[in-house]
Amino acid sequence: MYSSFEKIPKDKQENILNICLEEFALYGYEKASTNRIVEKAGISKGLLFHYFKNKKGLYLYLYDYYTPVLLELFNKYADVNEPDIFERLKKWMVAKIELNKDNPVIFEFFKQLYTDVPEELREEIQKRNEVATANSYSMFYKGLDYSKFKTDIDLKKAMQILFWSLEKYGEQYVKENTDKDGKWTMDREVILKDLDEYIKILKFGFYK
Numbered sequence: 001m002y003s004s005f006e007k008i009p010k011d012k013q014e015n016i017l018n019i020c021l022e023e024f025a026l027y028g029y030e031k032a033s034t035n036r037i038v039e040k041a042g043i044s045k046g047l048l049f050h051y052f053k054n055k056k057g058l059y060l061y062l063y064d065y066y067t068p069v070l071l072e073l074f075n076k077y078a079d080v081n082e083p084d085i086f087e088r089l090k091k092w093m094v095a096k097i098e099l100n101k102d103n104p105v106i107f108e109f110f111k112q113l114y115t116d117v118p119e120e121l122r123e124e125i126q127k128r129n130e131v132a133t134a135n136s137y138s139m140f141y142k143g144l145d146y147s148k149f150k151t152d153i154d155l156k157k158a159m160q161i162l163f164w165s166l167e168k169y170g171e172q173y174v175k176e177n178t179d180k181d182g183k184w185t186m187d188r189e190v191i192l193k194d195l196d197e198y199i200k201i202l203k204f205g206f207y208k
């Protein structure tokens with residue numbers, strides 16, 4: 001379906017995709033302009049639609065192209081071998097925040113996929129998000145040690161509480177440390193200290 005685009009030189013592909021990614025990340029799907037995209041990319045609108053058929057096709061291509069890119073980047077930041085659930089959660093939270101800070105455009109694009117999906121894209125994006133979420137959970141749960149949990153704890157509900165708690169902390173930290181221009185600062189030591197305090201409380205409720 002995208003064979004015409006994938007036949008052009010790799011550097012030209014990446015230039016076009018980066019410009020498209022920035023446009024959608026900045027304006028969202030509905031307000032993104034293909035006119036701005038072709039102007040910055042130095043190509044005609046006819047050629048852009050020859051490559052991707054339409055705006056929807058372009059957007060879905062970006063999703064499929066950058067999903068493995070984001071996963072590869074995350075694997076460089078995160079520790080996938082830590083057996084303790086709380087320590088893995090802590091390391092993954094820090095990795096996610098660091099990844100967000102270093103790659104804000106990619107993160108903003110994917111954030112919109114979970115918070116502001118237009119009706120015409122909803123079905124396709126929902127299917128993709130379900131697969132991506134399942135893969136993420138599968139990767140997270142692999143090799144975890146559950147032996148420290150209290151025997152009367154419902155593990156599924158406990159894990160949901162942990163995810164809710166630490167995800168909310170990450171959202172709050174970014175919100176509180178973002179200036180009016182959308183730039184934000186990250187203090188790794190502060191984050192680790194905060195997470196250790198929250199985890200200490202959670203461990204008291206869940207661990208033997």
